[in-house]
Amino acid sequence: MAEIVKVWEEDILLPTYGIGKPEKNPMFLEKRVYQGSSGVVYPYPVIEKIEDTCEDKSYHAVYLENEYIKVMILPELGGRVQMAYDKVKQRHFIYYNHVIKPALVGLTGPWISGGIEFNWPQHHRPSTFLPVDYSIEKKSDGSVVVWVSERERMFHQKGMAGFTLHPGRAVLEIQGKVYNPTPVPQTFLWWANPAVAVNEQYQSVFPGDVNAVFDHGKRDVSRYPIATGTYYKMDYSAGVDISRYKNIPVPTSYMAIRSKYNFVGGYENDTHAGVLHVANHHVSPGKKQWTWGNGDFGQAWDRNLTDEDGPYIELMTGVYTDNQPDFTWLQPYEEKTFTQYFIPYRELGVVKNASSDLLMNIEPEGNASRLKIFATSVQKDLHIVVVKEDEQVLDIIRDVTPEMILEEWVPVDTLTGLRVSICNSKGKLLLSWEPEPNEIKEVPEPAKAALDPKDIQTTEQLYLTGLHLEQYRHATYAATDYYEEALSRDPDDVRNNNAMGLWLIRKGQFAKAEPYLRRAVKTLTEKNPNPYDGEPLYNLGLSLKYQGKTDEAYDYFYKACWNAAWQDAGYYSLAQLSASKGNWEDALYEIDKSLLRNWHNLRGRHLKAVVLRHLGRVDEALDLIRESLAIDCFNFGCSFEEYLLTGEKAVLDDLLVRMRSEGHNYEELSLDYASAGCWEEALKVVEVAFEVVASERTLLYYYKSWFLLSLGRLKEAEMAICVAEHQSADCCFPNALEAIKALQEVIRFADVVPKAHYYLGNLWYDKRQYPEAIAEWEKSVEQDDTFPTVLRNLSLAYFNKLDKQQEAVALLERAFKLDIRDARILMELDQLYKRLNRPHADRLDLLDKLKEVAFSRDDLYLEYVTLLNQLGRYEEAIHMIDARRFHPWEGGEGKVPAQYQLARVELVKACLKAGENEKALFLIEECFIYPHNLGEGKLYGAQENDFNYYKACALQALGREAEARELFLAASTGNSQPAAAMYYNDQKPDKIFYQGLAFRKLGREDEARGCFNRLIDFGEKHLFDTFKMDYFAVSLPDLQIWEDDMDKKNRIHCNYLMGLGHLGLGNLDKAERYFHIAAGMDNNHQGVQIHLQMVGNLI
DSSP states (O other), rough: OOOEEEEEEEEEEEEEEEEEOOOOOOHHHHHEEEEEOOOOOTSSSOOOOEEEEEEEEEEEEEEEEESSSSEEEEEETTEEEEEEETTTTTTSSSSSSSOOOOEEEETTEEEEEESSSEEOSSSSTTTTTTTTEEEEEEETTSSSEEEEEOOOOSSSOOEEEEEEOTTOOOOOOEEEEEEOOOOSOOOEEEEEEEEEOOOOOOOOOOTTTTOEEEGGGGOEEEEEEESSSSEEEETTOOOOEETTTGOOOOOEEEEEEEOOOOEEEEEETEEEEEEEEOTTTOOOOOOEEEEOOOSSSHHHHHHOSSSSSSOEEEEEEEEEEESSSSEEEEEOOOOEEEEEEEEEEESSOSSSSEEEEESEEEETTEEEEEEEESSOOEEEEEEEEEETTTEEEEEEEEOOOSSSOHHHHHSSSTTTTEEEEOOOOOOOEEEEEHHHHHHEEEOOOOOOOOOGGGGOOOOHHHHHHHHHHHHHOOOOHHHHHHHHHHHHHHHOOHHHHHHHHHHHTTTHHHHHHHHHHHHHHHHSSSSOOSSSOHHEEEEEEEEHHTTHHHHHHHHHHHHTTTTTTGHHHHHHHHHHHHHHHTTTHHHHHHHHHHHHHHHOHHHHHHHHHHHHHHOOHHHHHHHHHHHHHHHHOOOHHHHHHHHHHOOHHHHHHHHHHTTTHHHHHHHHHHHHHTTTTTTHHHHHHHHHHHHHHOOOOHHHHHHHHHHHHHOOHHHHHHHHHHOOOOOOOOTTTOOOHHHHHHHHHHHOOOSSHHHHHHHHOOOOOOOOOHHHHHHHHEEEEHOOOOOHHHHHHHHHHHHHHHHHHHHHHHHHHHHHHHTTEEEEEEEHHHHHHHHHOOOOOHHHHHHHTTTTHHSSSSSHHHHHHHHHHTTOOOOHHHHHHHTTTOOOOOTTTTTHHHHHHHHHHHHHHHHHHTOOHHHHHHHHHHHHHGGGSSOOOOOOOOOOOOHHHHHHHHHHHHTTTHHHHEEEEHTSSSOOOOOOOSSSSSSSHHHHHHHHHHHHHHTTTTHHHHHHHHHHHHHHHHHTTTOOOOOOOOOEEOOSOOOOOOOHHHHHHHHHHHHHHHHHTTTTHHHHHHHHHHHHHHHOHHHHHHHHTTTTTTO
16 A cells, blocks of 8 residues: 655755845846846846855755655745655755755856756746745645746746655656736746756766757757767767766757657666656657766856755756747747656666656667666556567566566567567556667758848748747847838738737837737738638737727727637636626626636636626635636635635635735736726735735835726825835836836826836836836936936936937936945946946046945956956955955856956066066966866866966976977967957957967967968958847856947957957057057957057067
């Protein structure tokens, strides 16, 4: 008899490294690239600081345990599986990090390694380090589900994961649910992200039909498992097995091409244990491995993320996605569900096939083959048959259990022509396998970048490209450029008009959306009043509803319902309008029609409960609520309706536990009511919220004001507005479409509401409606010029959107004077001064006066060090770098080592001039080693031409000629092709310069001149290029807010290259000229500054 699954909650202590406070200023990171798509964080606050001290911290953990598996879930940290333990093998089958040690890896900052993270609706998940809602469900079959849930803030989608253990099963089952509660289509991806501990013996287990793997965005492709080309700038041409962790020295992602198998996993060849993920490959095609790399770089990141638990890799499993980025659509009010299984296994090795019940492998060993079968539950009388080219070579009946693995010798010495079948006692096929055909498989081509709009031939392709950019949330290409190009060619095009209208609805520009949608409908119905597609009709109804044109909206929603695809959203919208007018019988008819098409529409179920209550049909309403909560226990609307129907305090108390004191939950619930004109109920929600929500109350007060205004309770509204205006503005970042109406109504009613103008400006700026944002912020300043954040925001807009540079400086200086403790604004002010080429001494003087504030941030501390280097104070710079522990952002590596090395190299030059050759040798040797305090390690294959060159010079000065020659040879090697340097691992032009100098020292003048001429040729060829951001960029994580002139940066880079080339050739006048041109555009370019000093003084 299987044991009943145990579940319990427990407060535990975990050693935890602290993090900084959430940034109170809104972050509009419009062009930030993160994991291959947009790195926008608004409306989430960013956390930019990681502490170096570790203290025990209490966490509320939920445990699940059966005979075979024990699992710990932490709702406070994104609802992640923190620990998963295999009781049979007595091992953690998922990497168990015994310390909570965040690093700056997540979209909004802190991220931790280990366990299973659930990345949704994008990767990495914005709330990965935030609390989520949770609940426990006990099933009649003895199984237990721990549900975690959240309504995310960016796109207002809802995601749930149900962690399930069954009695007698050695499987962690995860039921996933994603739901779009909004009236417009949304996109999502779902990557469950299990980490596994690795060593030299670890290998990934991908299905046998995976012959190739893709990089992010499918921008590159490699053969698999034996890579034979260049991948992540690594030369694997000798043939390297990249399924083996030990063989990958650099940070690397790879994602499998489509497979017909349902599994992916990994195996420890030393301990003979592994983990497997199983899911239906038709909906879960994603199979990915990620590693920091088995080298110094990766080891540094291991140290950043754990104290003692060592290296790990991630074996990510994608549902409705097979790449990053690769997003899937969720239509309005649509739900998608799926199931994933994580299975600890042992002894089998590299699995050939698997289900959630059975795993099998067969491998030749000598003159026979060994068949192994693992079961996740007791399997009686399995019928196992092995056929070799139509000849039966094994036919047995056996029992298999999680404790007892089946091993059988099969009398074949090769797997060619073999078929293994495993059936249950009733003859049902449970699992089978046969080898892949011995044939050459096509390796797919990498993806291609989108063409410029003008270069696309058809309006159809323009539409599809724009839609792709929207779907994949591209960081730097604008979908509207493609829609507008199509409409310039064909103003009546249905799809592009509809796309533009929908885009404008998303941006809150409902009136501007209307003419596009009317034109789409006009074209659509020109020949047939009953069109094939009802989407433009629905979208037109939506734009009219948001404008308050409810009668006309009602007509268009009804016409949209003539198409089955739009009946659930269309009838739901009709029910909202009917409810808002008190037409409850109509509303009931309409919501029933909607639910007939979409039975799990959680907002539809909530609205039906509202309607039934207003019709006095209490029992029906309660029955519906019970049914709805069985489907989704986090349907807060139905729970609140139960409270309104029964008045029972226990019902409310239970709801408040599930909603926590999370202000966002109450905002969403109140807006659900408001969208159907249920102002009294919306008001009750916010009143309840004020009793339990300690922070995040500001927006709730504005919503309360709006609800009161809608009810005509003007005196109370006036008081609520006054309270709202005096609430803290820290981290209050509205972005819901309904917030536009709420804030506009408050502004329309009240005379002086500077904060309301500020919040509405934030919302408009996030939606890239810049004129509206600037107008609101200017009005806010006009009404209150003592609020620093709005001055800072205006500075940002003036500089980036209006090119008012001096006005931007003045505004930001005013903002900082109002709050001189705001380190973020100090950093932004210094960066603005830097952008405008302020003298280094002046900038250093400002930071010197504000050291305590400046040194609270890594980036400002590093900027201080950089200024010391630029002013020639190298020993001070070295002392400061050596005295601090840095915390880099993933993808932003290289900045600290650059200053660490630059200071030492410049001192080396001085030592060589002064004849202090031993000291020079000591200093240059330090450049080859990254001390741990830098927070990062050296990337495998890093070019160190300059360090090798100066080390050779020091050795030569010491009379050690043979050693010097070896170092000059080392300095002359490596890539000598110039490139645009965008990323930390891109080719740096000064490395080529030192290659040339090394060749000259070796007496190979022609090769030296070749290096210098290539630098000049590249600069001349690309000087007038129009810069375009890499379409497939994966990571540009900087949190800088000042927009760069990328064409100008390119000109600086090209002049620098030409200066280096001419310096190497001895054309000192030309070198000086090009360096001065570059320095005139950017006095902060350290390469230019250093090599200007070398003109006429070349060692």
